[in-house]
Amino acid sequence: MLSRAGALFRVSILALFAVALLVATPQAWRNARVRIVQAASRLGEDSRQARRRALGAAWVDAEEEIRRAVPPDGEYLLVDGGAERQGATLFLRYQLAPRRARFAGRLSEVVESPRWVASLPAGPRWVVVAYPGRPPVLVDRSALPRWLKGKLGRR
Amino acid sequence: MVAAEALAGLAGVALFAVPGAGLAEILPAVRALRPGRHLAYAWLLGVAWTAGMLYALSHLLAVPLRPPAILAVAGAPVAAGVVSWLRRRHLRSLAAPVHALRLWEWAVVAVCAVISLAVLCEALTQPVLDWDGWMTWAAQARYVRHEGTVDASVLTRKGWYITHPWYPLLLPVAQVAVLETTRADWDDPAFRPLYAAFFPVWLLVVYGGARELAGRAAAGWTTLAAALLPCPAFELSGGAISAYSDLPLACFYGGGLALLLAPRLRPSAGLAAGILLAAAALAKAEGAALAPAAFVFAGLYSFSRWRRCRRHWRPLALAALPLVLALVLLFSWRAGIPERFESYEKIVSWSLLWPGLLTRAPRIAARAGVEMKSFTEWGIFWWTVPLVLAAGWRGLRRRATLPLLLAAAAPLGIAWISYTISLTPEFIIRTSWNRFLVQASVPLLLLLSLALASLLRGAAGLSPARARLARSRLRGRSTPA
Numbered sequence: 001m002l003s004r005a006g007a008l009f010r011v012s013i014l015a016l017f018a019v020a021l022l023v024a025t026p027q028a029w030r031n032a033r034v035r036i037v038q039a040a041s042r043l044g045e046d047s048r049q050a051r052r053r054a055l056g057a058a059w060v061d062a063e064e065e066i067r068r069a070v071p072p073d074g075e076y077l078l079v080d081g082g083a084e085r086q087g088a089t090l091f092l093r094y095q096l097a098p099r100r101a102r103f104a105g106r107l108s109e110v111v112e113s114p115r116w117v118a119s120l121p122a123g124p125r126w127v128v129v130a131y132p133g134r135p136p137v138l139v140d141r142s143a144l145p146r147w148l149k150g151k152l153g154r155r
Numbered sequence: 156m157v158a159a160e161a162l163a164g165l166a167g168v169a170l171f172a173v174p175g176a177g178l179a180e181i182l183p184a185v186r187a188l189r190p191g192r193h194l195a196y197a198w199l200l201g202v203a204w205t206a207g208m209l210y211a212l213s214h215l216l217a218v219p220l221r222p223p224a225i226l227a228v229a230g231a232p233v234a235a236g237v238v239s240w241l242r243r244r245h246l247r248s249l250a251a252p253v254h255a256l257r258l259w260e261w262a263v264v265a266v267c268a269v270i271s272l273a274v275l276c277e278a279l280t281q282p283v284l285d286w287d288g289w290m291t292w293a294a295q296a297r298y299v300r301h302e303g304t305v306d307a308s309v310l311t312r313k314g315w316y317i318t319h320p321w322y323p324l325l326l327p328v329a330q331v332a333v334l335e336t337t338r339a340d341w342d343d344p345a346f347r348p349l350y351a352a353f354f355p356v357w358l359l360v361v362y363g364g365a366r367e368l369a370g371r372a373a374a375g376w377t378t379l380a381a382a383l384l385p386c387p388a389f390e391l392s393g394g395a396i397s398a399y400s401d402l403p404l405a406c407f408y409g410g411g412l413a414l415l416l417a418p419r420l421r422p423s424a425g426l427a428a429g430i431l432l433a434a435a436a437l438a439k440a441e442g443a444a445l446a447p448a449a450f451v452f453a454g455l456y457s458f459s460r461w462r463r464c465r466r467h468w469r470p471l472a473l474a475a476l477p478l479v480l481a482l483v484l485l486f487s488w489r490a491g492i493p494e495r496f497e498s499y500e501k502i503v504s505w506s507l508l509w510p511g512l513l514t515r516a517p518r519i520a521a522r523a524g525v526e527m528k529s530f531t532e533w534g535i536f537w538w539t540v541p542l543v544l545a546a547g548w549r550g551l552r553r554r555a556t557l558p559l560l561l562a563a564a565a566p567l568g569i570a571w572i573s574y575t576i577s578l579t580p581e582f583i584i585r586t587s588w589n590r591f592l593v594q595a596s597v598p599l600l601l602l603l604s605l606a607l608a609s610l611l612r613g614a615a616g617l618s619p620a621r622a623r624l625a626r627s628r629l630r631g632r633s634t635p636a
Binding site for chain 1: 156157160266269270272273274276277279280281282283284286288289290293294297298300301302308309314315316318340341342343344376379380382383384385388389531534535536538539542543546547582607609610611613614
């Protein structure tokens with residue numbers, strides 16, 4: 001009797017496992033179908049066009065402007081226009097690599113802009129401000145106080 | 156996707172598959188594996204060899220990471236493999252017999268193929284869109300590629316804005332190898348199919364290991380369950396469509412361990428396992444702890460069989476050799492990397508370790524449970540796994556169970572410690588628990604296959620005598636290697 005109950009239990013667990021596979025199937029199919037269909041519809045799209053589609057044309061244009069200004073072996077000061085967890089600087093740093101970045105701080109932490117500008121590390125001519133969900137901004141270091149004044153004045 | 160870029164991406168996969176085939180040819184234990192498993196191990200060996208050797212040559216001998224060095228490193232095992240094949244082509248083949256697939260097995264193959272194809276499609280048509288890819292792996296690869304060395308100045312000099320500079324660079328070096336060989340533009344994510352290829356390889360490693368341990372039926376069901384899981388395939392934070400290193404680590408760690416758990420461990424299997432564990436140590440920070448742990452677990456398993464086979468020390472010594480060399484390389488390379496990710500000081504505190512390991516455990520378990528119950532990431536997989544393991548406990552009465560259990564627990568143990576010392580455990584659990592599960596996936600799925608085998612035997616209505624006979628056959632079976 002007990003062994004029969006045990007056998008029934010084991011069969012019911014197997015059935016449950018089969019149900020888990022059945023439940024997972026539609027989602028797996030959806031996930032797979034979407035990607036295969038999208039790939040088919042994107043035949044002929046090169047990686048540059050894929051970046052414009054995925055990141056937005058305005059974002060890619062802004063990034064290309066920065067790339068033209070800062071050579072691949074150049075360096076720049078990177079300012080975070082958002083919060084740390086939004087990761088805008090991480091994303092932009094990757095897109096601009098191998099250009100080397102020195103982190104200059106967060107706009108939200110700037111209290112007195114002249115003092116902040118004076119405290120920036122020496123060296124890079126260019127300052128790049130990364131925003132979450134918005135194109136980055138390239139600022140010449142010499143124009144930074146004026147740019148900050150306009151920016152923080154509006155804040 | 157344009158044909159030239161798609162071909163470049165696939166050539167990147169071949170860059171590791173071809174030397175891997177050469178290595179599989181010269182290692183008799185790998186050569187003798189069944190075709191699917193053979194293919195998976197060949198590819199893993201190819202990545203481990205090519206990227207690992209380039210890492211070592213770049214750091215120790217300052218060899219530039221440019222096409223001549225890449226092609227020479229990739230070409231050496233190809234040449235050795237061709238010589239080996241020519242020498243033994245007149246001999247009788249010792250490869251495992253190939254059995255015809257049954258209808259339901261074709262269905263499993265079809266599901267795995269469709270999902271692998273979808274992962275590849277995503278890799279070929281999308282740029283890098285995942286957090287760790289931007290933050291660490293693909294960013295480091297760009298710096299390493301630009302300077303042609305793993306000791307890039309952004310890593311070795313203070314002052315540059317870089318995240319996790321001491322994370323091991325096996326996968327970034329593999330990216331560089333693909334990008335340099337295909338002469339890809341900076342924007343061209345030609346390396347992405349390299350990551351996508353780890354998904355079918357992971358499935359084949361699971362299937363091959365499960366088949367050796369639990370038989371065809373259980374292996375098929377386990378592999379189907381693994382293929383249908385949304386997280387390892389399609390999760391942007393750590394799945395095969397991302398540039399995270401967790402799935403590669405799972406393949407190297409689980410694949411190496413599975414080779415070492417062969418009933419009759421051959422020296423060449425030990426060497427192959429050692430190469431994979433070396434790659435695990437160089438693939439991700441946790442790998443430096445997980446790879447030696449896998450070696451110790453497998454060593455305990457081997458010594459528990461010491462009376463039956465006293466020659467086990469030799470394959471184990473051969474497994475230890477590449478692992479030790481990889482750890483020496485890792486620590487030598489890290490010695491030149493200054494500490495500077497200040498944020499770590501803000502998010503961890505070792506003073507929380509004790510008694511936090513106990514007092515924080517319920518909160519950690521509850522939050523991890525929330526992640527595992529996420530239907531979009533795991534379906535109802537984690538609801539059924541404990542029930543299958545409990546109901547199929549008879550199948551777990553095997554020598555291999557303990558090392559598998561320990562190997563599955565090791566990544567989760569690392570997670571537990573890191574959450575305990577974290578000042579923001581909720582955030583860290585949310586962003587990393589699923590990835591620790593992926594790291595533990597191969598031993599976990601092998602345990603599941605053992606339990607399933609027991610349940611399937613029961614369901615097939617075997618009499619106790621026949622069940623005993625089947626079990627004894629399974630226990631007595633050696634790997635074809």
